[in-house]
Amino acid sequence: MDPFESIKQTFFQECDELLTDAEQGLLAMEAGEADSETINAVFRAVHSVKGGAGAFGLDELIRFAHVFETVMDELRSAKMELTDEVAKVLLRAFDVLADHVAAARDGTFVDEARSAGMLSELKGLIGDEAMDDDALGDDEDFGFVPMTVSIDDDAAPAAALDLDLPPPIAMEDLAPAGTTWIIEFAPKSEMYAKANEAGLVLRELARLGATEVELDDSALPPLDQLSAETAYISWTVRLTTDADEAAIREVFEFVEDDCALSIRREGAEAAPAAEAPATDDDLAKASAEAPLDIEALLARVAGDAPAAEPAPEPVEEPAPADDVASLIARAQAEAAPAPAAAPAPA
Numbered sequence: 001m002d003p004f005e006s007i008k009q010t011f012f013q014e015c016d017e018l019l020t021d022a023e024q025g026l027l028a029m030e031a032g033e034a035d036s037e038t039i040n041a042v043f044r045a046v047h048s049v050k051g052g053a054g055a056f057g058l059d060e061l062i063r064f065a066h067v068f069e070t071v072m073d074e075l076r077s078a079k080m081e082l083t084d085e086v087a088k089v090l091l092r093a094f095d096v097l098a099d100h101v102a103a104a105r106d107g108t109f110v111d112e113a114r115s116a117g118m119l120s121e122l123k124g125l126i127g128d129e130a131m132d133d134d135a136l137g138d139d140e141d142f143g144f145v146p147m148t149v150s151i152d153d154d155a156a157p158a159a160a161l162d163l164d165l166p167p168p169i170a171m172e173d174l175a176p177a178g179t180t181w182i183i184e185f186a187p188k189s190e191m192y193a194k195a196n197e198a199g200l201v202l203r204e205l206a207r208l209g210a211t212e213v214e215l216d217d218s219a220l221p222p223l224d225q226l227s228a229e230t231a232y233i234s235w236t237v238r239l240t241t242d243a244d245e246a247a248i249r250e251v252f253e254f255v256e257d258d259c260a261l262s263i264r265r266e267g268a269e270a271a272p273a274a275e276a277p278a279t280d281d282d283l284a285k286a287s288a289e290a291p292l293d294i295e296a297l298l299a300r301v302a303g304d305a306p307a308a309e310p311a312p313e314p315v316e317e318p319a320p321a322d323d324v325a326s327l328i329a330r331a332q333a334e335a336a337p338a339p340a341a342a343p344a345p346a
Contacts, residue, residue: 011052012105014195018045019098026094030087036076042090043072044254048195049101061100064115067122068093074126089121178209178242180266186234191258193229202235204251209241238266 022045028034029042050065071090074080096110096118103110183205187198205211214236221232239248248263249256 008056011056012101014052015049015101015105018049018195019094019101021045022097023094026087026091029082030084030091032084034082039072039076039082040254043069043076044194044196046072046097047254048197049097051197051200052195053104056104058104060110060115061104064097064100064119067119068097071122071125080125086125089125093118093122178240180238180240181245181248182262182264182266183237183239183248184234184260184262185237185252186260187231187255188258188260189229189231191255192231194258196255196258198233198235201251201255202237205237205239205248208243208247208251209239211240212238214238234260 022042025034025038025042025045028038046065046069050062050069053061053065068090071080071086071093075082075086080086096115099110100115102108185198185201187196191198202211202213216234216236217232219232219234220226226232241248245263252259252261
């Protein structure tokens with residue numbers, strides 16, 4: 001199979017998962033059970049579908065997903081209220097979005113009248129019914145418009161070509177203005193498992209200003225040890241922009257929990273990496289690897305054992321009291337005269 005087609009099939013498999021997540025979120029929104037995370041999850045799903053469609057030039061899917069995504073962005077930024085009517089329109093729009101995905105996968109066509117009507121409803125929600133379907137704004141840069149220049153005479157002066165070239169720019173004028181930030185971005189495997197793409201994040205950063213990107217592939221194992229579900233690559237981006245740190249972090253809003261991220265001004269010291277709390281497995285491993293100190297263990301046991309209590313001293317019980325008859329007999333015996341001694345024999 002053509003490698004490109006294989007990648008395309010993988011994209012449509014991911015679309016199925018993304019559409020399932022989006023449908024569950026939209027149903028929760030219709031039932032009045034949606035929170036901000038639910039709305040963000042639907043936005044991320046539609047955004048990922050649109051981003052992948054752009055990589056394959058699926059223009060019809062891109063256009064519809066773009067308007068859908070714009071409505072979701074209005075909701076998540078609290079610029080639009082989530083009413084019952086809005087939720088019902090989004091559910092109907094989801095069916096059309098799923099039709100666009102299926103048509104792109106199978107090489108078929110979507111009902112144009114239905115798709116156009118749904119687009120009008122979505123645009124009506126954001127008050128932008130005049131929004132041009134073909135002009136996707138700065139959010140899309142998947143293609144270009146080729147221009148043909150015919151030069152009959154190689155020696156013809158540039159002015160004769162009528163190319164309407166802009167005036168030359170001095171090199172010093174090209175230096176970017178603003179603050180320079182150093183961004184260290186290392187995706188985790190969980191980020192890719194959720195169908196997020198590092199390339200799209202880097203592209204969004206480039207829209208904030210001038211970037212210099214350095215790839216770190218030092219963690220890549222040999223080819224026969226590669227795992228398709230593991231993240232190995234990280235990036236360091238030098239971004240010069242007028243945007244503040246909050247705007248930069250917004251680019252990573254959907255992936256911040258699934259990546260290692262550091263953002264600092266150029267020249268500032270990098271913050272020390274926070275140590276992850278030790279897991280039970282880590283503690284058990286450390287305990288097993290630690291040398292066993294018998295003497296310390298015995299001393300600790302001896303110190304922890306309760307001291308033996310001294311034996312109680314015996315208590316002398318008082319002599320039983322004499323009764324009255326015994327006392328009288330004893331007194332009479334003491335008062336009686338002693339018997340006379342017998343005369344000694346002659």
